[in-house]
Amino acid sequence: MIAKLSLYMSYPFVRYALIVGILIALCSSLLGVTLVLKRFSFIGDGLSHVAFGAISVASVLNLTNQMLFVLPATVLCAVLLLRTGSNTKIRGDAAIAMVSVGALAAGYLLMNLFSTSTNLSGDVCSTLFGSTSILTLTRQEVWLCIVLAVAVVITFILFYNRIFAVTFDETFAAAVGTRVDACNLLIAVVIAVIIVLAMNLVGSLLISALVIFPALSAMRIFRSFLSVTLCSAALSVACAALGILISILAETPVGSTIVMIDIAAFGIFALIGHFLGD
């Protein structure tokens, strides 16, 4: 098994996959607590569908680097969704449902009508479940992933205190003069970037799992925001690394393997939390 693993490790695309996978797992876990508790999780889900639509457009247009189109499109949608969220005429969650389902339908339609590929259902499947895309990243995409991931981590560390303040108590934060709207916008943009990144790893349907499970697991055991954040980052990285290695050895799809390991970790943490008592 070790020999097989070291053989695979000698291929650059496997090393890329491991590096990028770990970085993506790290970023996606950071905002998990905020997403879960701020009721933003549906925005995350909606945006992942938007990203699917954007990818279909990009592949119909035959763009060489799809991320350069998908990223701005998703960020723009994040900003728009946040705007409608504060508008009382159309309820925020309804607007998100409309946009996300619409993007999903339009994306599939576009792929059907204009796709030049012979294996259409394979394309759709890999966009939705990310079956192999992590192993087929070009050098340029790998660098883009690394730059974005580092940017997300740095942004999170710099704005950690403000993100905590806005997540815990938005009204108080606004009352003492914190620019809540700007913070929410920042959170939404970071979420959009994370989603586009994570699409490479697990595909657009499984992103929420990558974002939410590590945070929920950490919340079973830890009791402070800092410890929950650190634990979920560590857990997410460990699960992603393990998942990628298992999927290489057992030849299973990368995304769903990682998500299954995240779920198993959640089960273990929930059990430990239960025995530790509240």
Place this chain on the structure above:
Amino acid sequence: MALLSARDLTLGYSDRTLVRNMNFELNEGNYLCIVGENGSGKSTLMRTLLGLQSPLSGKVLHGDGLSAREIGYLPQQTPVQRDFPASVSEIVLSGCQNRLGRRFFYTRQDRELARRNMELMSVSDLAGKCYRNLSGGQQQRVLLARALCATRRLLLLDEPVAGLDPRATTEMYQLIRRLNREEKITIIMVSHDIAAAVSYATHILHIGETVFFGSREEYLESRAGREFLDPQREDRMNMKVRKKKQPVRPLAGKEGKA
């Protein structure tokens, strides 16, 4: 000049006016209690004083060098906070966020301020505890410590005893009175608890069909005060509320896990 004054304040939403041409003044060291029936505009006034909402007309003036950021706020608890993983010290420290300015991280002075306020509210021994495992009274003391990090001058308290048991309620009122008398902090409190309002406050603002503003003694003599304090009227009000199928607030909520 007064610390905070309202000039011809008209409050409400674009389709509905709640309060017309309200005037009042608050001086340093006052303890103002805002009372009124549900839906009379108490929360709207609160949001306006905090600068979260703009009035339909009129204005709120700050005096004595009080900046809009120097108002400490004790909000009602939100459902999010009930399962939020945060330690007491993290929450109290977040009260220093208006001192951050352009900085990203809290300084040693901010941490020291948070520590002192935790001591003042006697929650120092809970510093590492998780907020959601505290009792209702402890949670309110933690949020008060946070508000004190944001200001030393003016505190705005929104229903500070909602959901507390009778003992925790009395303790909370005594704590607020101590902050007012010993720490010289000006207090604005929104409350349903009219009996407590007239026994602790120095001034009363009654919002309703008619707006009353004056000292506690003046309020007890006024028509609005006598009507509102009349127990039979309280009964009639509850009947009216039940007919409207609004949930009746319980007198004392559960205290939670100690």
